[in-house]
Amino acid sequence: MAEYNDRARYGWLAAYFRVALISGVCVAMLLGSALAQALTWQEGLRGDAPERYTVVRGDTLWGISGRFLQHPWQWPEVWQVNPQIRNPHLIYPGDVVYLYDCNGRPCLGLERGQGTVRLSPEVRRIPTREAIEPIPLEVIRHFLRDHRIVDDPEALDELAYVVAGDDRRIISGAGDRIYARGEIERGPRYGIYRIGERYSDATTGELLGLELEGVGQARVQRAEEDIVVLEVLSATQEVRNNDIILPLESRELVREFVPRAPDGAVDGRILAAPGGVRFIGRLQVVALDRGRRDGLEAGHVLQVEQQGERVNDPRSGEILRLPGNEAGLIMVFRPYEKMSYGLVMRASRTLEVGDRVHNPRHGRGVAQR
Template sequence: MSEQTAGGCRRWLALGALALGIALGGLLPFEPAAAATLRDDAPSRYTVTRGDTLWDIAGRFLDHPWQWPEVWDGNPQIDDPHWIYPGDVIYLYRENGQPRLGLEPGQGGVVRLSPQVREVPRREAIPPLPLESVQRFLDANRIVGPGEFDNAAYVIAGDDRRIVSGAGDRIYVRGELPPGERFGIYRRGERYLDPDSGEFLGLELETLGEARLVRRDGDVALLRVTASRQEIRQGDRLLTQESLPVTPAFQPHAPEQPLEGRILAVPGGVQFIGRLDVVALDLGQRDGLSRGAVLAVEQQGETLSDPQTGEPVQLPGEDAGWLMVFRLYDRVSYALVMHATRSLAVGDRVHAPRSDDLLAGSARRP
């Protein structure tokens, strides 16, 4: 069996540890996340202010903010909950015994009730999460598969034989450039491996800048650097720029199947992982993960010595936070820490939320 096949089997056969759960030596069946529940101190009304996110607003009403689609789903007053604006009032009511959130539009735009149309600049809408911090990360990081980096064209010299180059400078590149005129300039970063099987998952690249093609001459091309984040040196590689738009059009949701993985790394060298930090996970599209998926983080329990037998005993793990996936690759994904009850760490396990997670989490108040 190949390492890749073994890695895939590992995830689907890992219906033990976290995805199905282990408690007192017996397996607990996987139960999808329970329905959304209201906080005990949920307000009856809340006025949206500039700087809010949908996660923040939902967190004022719900035990688990990522479940906001459940209380807005099918609400004719909020056909698209992603276009909520400062000055709008969110109010709480019940429909057939179920909590719902309604909307009273503010006075900043034009409102027609039939059909409902709001002529408010889209740039002022409340985003689902801090999109600016996510965009800054996406602009600086990228994952590629085996051989993609090593086979890419590379910088052989700067204009006037400069050792380093920056925005406005010209660079000479050797190798086969893909079709197009605009390219990203990258440097090798961390190599991600499956913690259990050692399978190669992806190579993280550090984005240095952007360049535009001036002309080609055989296998050597001349390009002008149009933007730079760092100094560009000999050996740096060029690839077609990755399209990385950050859109508020996705909704948070629990995975539909049991998933188990780990935090692989914290890009940027952050030592202590907390809220709004970005982490890399050893889960991707091949595992059934999707953008907007919310995962629970479980920290490994402490290992103690049994006072009677002297044998080492590992205590059960404890959920310590929530992640939302915002960028997907085949075997790796990036997620934003939306809530953390303690400092998270590389190696912490992640899994699909379960009913027992939600019940326990309601006392912690994400």
């Protein structure tokens, strides 16, 4: 490995391949020219990036890339030029990524961990290894079990709702019978939701969406005319009259999230942190005031900028606003038409509602600055 400590020998190409090879841990994307990317990545390598790294349980692709890159969300953009590793999204605990001499140029080698094999007189067992996740997906799964957005709040009047509990109960729980009114097909499980936050654009006042908070799940037992009898299967809160009954959303998440900058310019704000959280930190979910109509897709990464302080000019006395400060990164995981949910992947300072979000300053896209 000593050959690679001499960066002068390889110049910018060595720096480029070092970043590209070590951080190549996700599905390929369509890329621009290798030269253009090399110039971009030359400044993206961390000064303390290791020569080798052994993957451990609990790692994520984002986290591993952060050991080598200044901007870890860019790992998919450098993977395409590294065909040496097959199935880059299948990286396992115990695997080692390293740099080696490949006919006078740096190449990537991947040492696959062997795992632990235990033998007995009767059975030979090879423990199943689970590939590491691109980001902490469990945080997202947990959130999506309890939250969803209705783009058109007026449509709520057409949805089924709870009219009563069994034995005239005002509140119900798991195992109880409830009665709902509205169109409900028999068979699939349904979610029970309560109307939550109304999200509006701070500038125009436009209603962006209505948040529904999940309180439980139910199954249809029978229907008589427009009254449907359901059994509450689970409940995180008490089920009340007027709660909404909706088919469960598809909660399947794509494991291979591809972090990337939006294709077009995006400039918005953090609307809220669901749950009424005041101070926002890493791995917390936030609601954003931009959605699919603004070009946002799952995987898009936005930079958070906090407003600069107001100061007095010592000569003129006028009040000046200092430039904003970069405060973190948010990755969109569930875009709706007018707004989105995102996960805070990095927070260099405490984030707040109202903080600006926009295209990353470092990365591809039309809105680079």
